[in-house]
Amino acid sequence: MAGKGKLSSELPTGMDRLKEEHRKVVKDCQSQISHWRKFKNDYESLQKRLSTLPDKLSYDIMVPFGSLAFMPGKLVHTNELTVLLGDNWFTKCSSKQAQTLVEHRKKHVKSKLDDLHKVMKSFQDRAGFTEDLKRMALDRGDFIDIREEVENVEAVTKGKHRVAHKTNSKPKEEYMVQLEEEEEEDDSMDAGSKRVLSEEELWVRLDELERLEEEQDERDRRDSTDTNGEDTTSSSEEEKEADAGAKVQVNGHDKHSDFAPASHISQINGIKPQLDEEQDEEGEEEGNALPTIYFSHTVEPKKVRINTGKNTTLKFSERKEQKEQAKRKKKNGKCNGHAVHEHHKITTPADIYRVFVDVVNGEPVPRKSILKSRSRENSVCSDTSESSTADFEERRAFVNRTHSHDDATHSDTSDGITEEDSPGISLYPNGRFEAFSGTVIEKDPLPSMIPYLTITPPALPTILERKQEEVGSEVPQEPPKRVSKFKAARLQHK
Amino acid sequence: MADAIQKKLQSELEKYQQIQKDISKSMSARQKLEAQLTENNIVKEEFDLLDNQNTVYKLIGPVLVKQDPDEAKATVAKRLEYINGEIKRYETLLKDLERKSEQHRETLASLQQEFQRAQGLPVGKV
16 A cells, blocks of 8 residues: 555656656757758758759859858869768769769668668657556546456466366477476475475485486386396386386385375375365366376376387487486475376386276276366276275276285376276285286286387386476476475484 | 775775776777777768779878878778777776676675674664
């Protein structure tokens, strides 16, 4: 309020001053224009004279003699002129040449004049605008202040993007956008995490986690090579893939202590965040259930991956990596915890199919079009979210897997996918090959299996990226969740 | 306290004004250079309009000295070069000066605040 009062009291004087300045500039311009106009006229008359000068050999003229007197004289050499070019350069030339010179100068004068006109016009416009502004400030009768409070811009955008993903199935662009956003959000995330830990602490912690993961990777690689055909593939794949695999094993074998706490938290968060997200996105997707949104988001990337094919995926990942700096990477290490689950599950595109099948129908029947986004309502994801625990249990039973519920949920971040992932993960650990093939998806074993091996490599990078994305995006939206995860991890570790 | 600050303020203000003066000086010099640049550009263009028959003179003091047209062209080109260099130099100079003046303005503002506080406090106490 105070500001307003001040504003209104200050405005008039400021406005007057501004207007005064504008007027001055315009006036200046006008005088200059008249100045240049005079030049122009002079040059025009000069040109006319030059054109007629050589017509005769000599002219009788009155020669100015000082400022007061003239004396009669004669103009001879009518075609010989000495022209001042400027900067004290002179040249002797014919009248014809002089005319070209004059023409040249006229061009210059003209451009000068044009410039001045432009300047004058712009300042006149500004003066007019100032006038409007003044009226606006003084009597607000005709004007209404329209304001839009934008606090949750990022969150909202996020929601939109997700929607776009589903509907348009134009993964590429959106990915890019999301990437950018991710970065932003990462920053914000940093800020958020700072609250809990000092940044250094956080980094230290992240480093630690990364190291741990790598160790696990190593172990995994060795193990996997021996045991699994699938795993072998992954190990041979990029490191990231390996990481993912390692993580899985960890869950299966060791059940890393880190995960347990995290999973608890995530469970708690799982419900809450979903609610939040729904609230955010409700405006846009009214039909969808809260949980649905989550799931769809997670699912999307997978779909995308399938759609785009290897190239696209790879590209993304590459770009990602490039973009990612040390910081990013560290984060990823952290993130991989989540990613791992997903990886396991989705190592291959075929895996995705499986997941969908399971989830959607609760039956082994495979879906024809995973790519379509309709999945939200129908898909398992939605189911899971709604009756999350119960469904979960069921699914688990399906899989025949003893894995702890926590692990599954653990991926809290999110999405239905994660949850689905967890079952997939469990499969791996249980009987690596066997379990996998014989899993819930028994019905479409052949297709899924075959593609599995072949396609694995590309999939991994994508997933990773997605994970990052998720992490980045979700963190801002649901800061508490994020924080809790870190915290949990840290606590666990300590 | 207030006196010391005022003295400081005064000296700072003087420095600031000096810089402002420098800025306006180099600004006008720059403008002059700009005018010369356009003038020489015109000369150069008009030289191109002439042919070799035309004799070229340079006004040196009160006399017109005959010059070789090619030489004259080279001279003008060199002059243009020089002017451009000068303009660049002044530009950096101006930037530098502006940065300095910005600094001074900031210190001036803070000093002013301090001064006001120092002045206001005693009054309040009294």
